[in-house]
């Protein structure tokens with residue numbers, strides 16, 4: 262295992278419990294339980310699991326959108342467990358970790374031009390507050406680096422395709438020059454050919470600058486293409502963890518096997534998934 266002191270993000274025995282819905286007689290919801298992982302500089306760690314397995318809740322705790330119920334969650338050694346109290350802290354956190362959502366259409370301000378969206382992020386997150394022209398030039402360079410030439414700067418989000426909008430969301434994240442980008446089902450809504458383009462873009466970005474990805478997905482084919490390591494979550498718990506290529510080539514845990522069996526590929530037989538027993542939740546929580 263790598264040296265923990267090198268990790269940018271460290272999660273140790275992380276837990277998130279949501280109270281039972283008001284007026285219901287139900288139990289509190291344990292969305293994340295005893296989850297441990299590390300994210301290292303310039304690596305892509307995937308969090309994999311079916312809907313409701315707790316992936317997004319882990320990400321939301323990392324960016325401060327949810328508080329931590331128990332356990333440790335640090336970014337560069339600073340705890341994120343208690344949430345942010347001051348605007349200055351919120352900005353500092355955002356400079357370290359940026360979030361790209363599945364649906365860029367709802368996360369981008371539809372009334373702002375593309376150039377202004379990225380320029381605002383540059384102005385907000387660059388230390389020493391850059392001048393207007395400097396912020397604009399930096400924004401144009403970033404847009405260019407995600408494959409959106411200068412003609413896109415004057416357009417509005419609704420004038421762009423889904424893939425182009427996701428490029429804008431990535432550009433806006435890059436404008437903060439973060440150490441980590443959380444990509445939460447960031448290609449799930451795109452056609453396969455557009456997905457491939459965005460995944461290539463993410464690989465190119467990582468080749469050019471030091472940035473780590475926490476790549477959240479239910480899609481193992483996508484995860485296989487983009488990540489070096491993965492953790493597999495089922496009902497809030499990490500049930501499998503390791504090098505992506507190895508885990509997918511030789512999945513041992515029944516849940517990982519059942520997930521992999523659901524990925525269409527040459528020779529894939531729909532009946533196979535039914536024959537595989539789906540794992541019961543495991544109390545094991547290996548660190549990744």
Ligand SMILES: Nc1ncnc2c1ncn2[C@@H]1O[C@H](COP(=O)(O)OP(=O)(O)OP(=O)(O)O)[C@@H](O)[C@H]1O
Pocket residue numbers: 279280290291292310311312313314315316317318319
């Ligand atoms: N704010 C909340 N209040 C109550 N329960 C929540 C809340 N947010 C998430 N949950 C519950 O926590 C569990 C994990 O949800 P989470 O969204 O983290 O899973 P996920 O793996 O990201 O799934 P999806 O891909 O569908 O978002 C689910 O049972 C969900 O209903």
